[in-house]
Amino acid sequence: MSSLALPDAVLERLQISSSSRRRSIGIKVGPDGVRVLKPSSVSRAEVMRLLQGRRHWLLEKLALQQQRSEERPDHHYGNGDSFALLGQQLTLTVVQNARANRVEQNADQLLVSLSARGRKPAPERVRELLCQWYMAQALAHLEALSRRYAEQIGERVASVKVKLTRSKWGHCSRAGDLQYNWLILLAPAPVVEYLVAHEVSHLVHMNHSREFWQQVEVLCPDYVASRRWLKRHGHRLVI
Structure with missing residues (x-):
């Protein structure tokens, strides 16, 4: 044919x-x-x-x-745009001609200051700064949570890294190195906790056996709902 x-x-x-x-x-x-x-x-x-x-x-x-x-959200990276952080919606405010590039969170406000020296269009610069900020927030949050969960089950995390991946939200190596897609911080907190519980459980079971899912449930009792949410809405987690 x-x-x-x-x-x-x-x-x-x-x-x-x-x-x-x-x-x-x-x-x-x-x-x-x-x-x-x-x-x-x-x-x-x-x-x-x-x-x-x-x-x-x-x-x-x-x-x-x-x-x-x-x-998927259609962000314009200007005043009034909205970004999620662990289930909280943050409203963006952009300050032009600042002394230095900077991103700050103040309650439900996300303040991005742009240096007067920048040459790229403002929306592009805002997006770059937001990505850097979310990466830093993700690394701190996910590393602390990973080590806490690992300690609960008597395991050791060798390292924690974050990067932008296209197909996987997380990965655990046999050496105990954990890697996460930092965009997960755009998801509600319970979903983030499920992802960490999932990867930390691989420190014990390098498979998806019944024993593995039982271990996930020990760390995250409501993991089924969070797993379902990530499958249905994960494509919406973009900056």
Whole structure:
């Protein structure tokens, strides 16, 4: 069957790459479209036949991605814009021509001061400063919470890092290094606590067995609701 049988919505956003290490075809639908990873021995025609058989599934996934894109906040990074922090909504105020770049939280206000020396457009500078501020807040909060939870179960955290990741909210290595997506601080506090409980529990169980989820529940008794919230609303956590 010709690739033309696939809808334009799929063809226009289709990426196919090969790897000699792969043993099967993998299909992933994300914000960038449809990505196919195939073994080198598999032809493009075979991939197209597989995609044609899953055309309805692909269209449903692409529609979901479009819906999620429309649900993401459209920030303008100016006065009156709003950003969440552990469930609290903060209203942005931008001060121009300040002595230095600075971000401060005062109750439910988020004050961003812009130095007069900056050359980039103000919204771009505000966004950069907010990202830096949230990263710092996330590292402090997530490290303290991780070490506290680890101590509760008699485990040791080797290190805690934060970075911007595209697919995972957290990761735990066998060496005890924890990594989090700092955007999680935009979520309500119980959701953040669930994520930390999840990664710290991997210090005991490097899997998602029944014992692992029992360990998560010890640290975060209401984890089911928070896990569900993150799956449904995680795409909205953007700056």
